[in-house]
Amino acid sequence: MGYDIEFFKKRLKELLDEKRFKHSIGVMETAMHLAIKYGADVEKAQVAGLLHDCAKSYSDDDLLKLAKKYRIELDEILIHAPFLLHGPIGAHLVEEIFGIKDQEIKRAIALHTTGDVNMSLLDEAVFLADYIEPNRDFKGVEELRRLAEENLDLALLKSFDSTICYVLERGLLLYEKTVKARNHILLKLGSGGK
Numbered sequence: 001m002g003y004d005i006e007f008f009k010k011r012l013k014e015l016l017d018e019k020r021f022k023h024s025i026g027v028m029e030t031a032m033h034l035a036i037k038y039g040a041d042v043e044k045a046q047v048a049g050l051l052h053d054c055a056k057s058y059s060d061d062d063l064l065k066l067a068k069k070y071r072i073e074l075d076e077i078l079i080h081a082p083f084l085l086h087g088p089i090g091a092h093l094v095e096e097i098f099g100i101k102d103q104e105i106k107r108a109i110a111l112h113t114t115g116d117v118n119m120s121l122l123d124e125a126v127f128l129a130d131y132i133e134p135n136r137d138f139k140g141v142e143e144l145r146r147l148a149e150e151n152l153d154l155a156l157l158k159s160f161d162s163t164i165c166y167v168l169e170r171g172l173l174l175y176e177k178t179v180k181a182r183n184h185i186l187l188k189l190g191s192g193g194k
């Protein structure tokens with residue numbers, strides 16, 4: 001399709017701080033790698049990976065205002081944890097700021113924070129890349145990177161499990177989409193009743 005990646009990078013740099021910009025480049029490269037490995041559209045993975053956090057710098061108040069503007073349905077959890085909205089809002093901003101209308105790219109960006117059931121290969125590549133890109137440093141990341149080279153579904157399952165554990169350990173609100181996404185993969189792997 002011929003997206004102008006260099007222009008996107010320049011514009012993105014104005015929206016994010018240095019650390020998040022570096023993270024975005026890491027997600028772009030890792031998403032492309034996973035797309036090649038598992039057969040997703042590489043160019044879409046590049047664009048979605050690069051721009052997935054384009055709404056990350058907004059304050060909670062601004063995210064809630066933007067959700068209203070874009071008519072994103074809010075529930076109690078989103079109102080109390082507005083950072084979850086940076087995915088769905090990012091999906092609108094990529095069209096408004098970067099002129100991207102591609103629904104698959106927009107969906108991968110929308111889902112990158114929470115996950116969802118029935119994720120496409122592109123959605124999965126971007127979600128996992130966000131978790132394991134080279135700048136990420138947390139306990140278990142090496143294991144996840146290794147798993148990502150072997151089995152996409154297992155790596156995703158581990159990512160969801162680790163997100164859910166993180167949320168529970170800190171007493172934060174657990175978003176049901178993430179739970180559904182986790183159960184969906186477990187059932188897909190055929191080990192739901194173990």
Ligand SMILES: [Fe+2]
Nearest residue numbers: 052053112113
């Ligand atoms: Fe994000």
Ligand SMILES: [Fe+2]
Nearest residue numbers: 023052053130
């Ligand atoms: Fe991210």
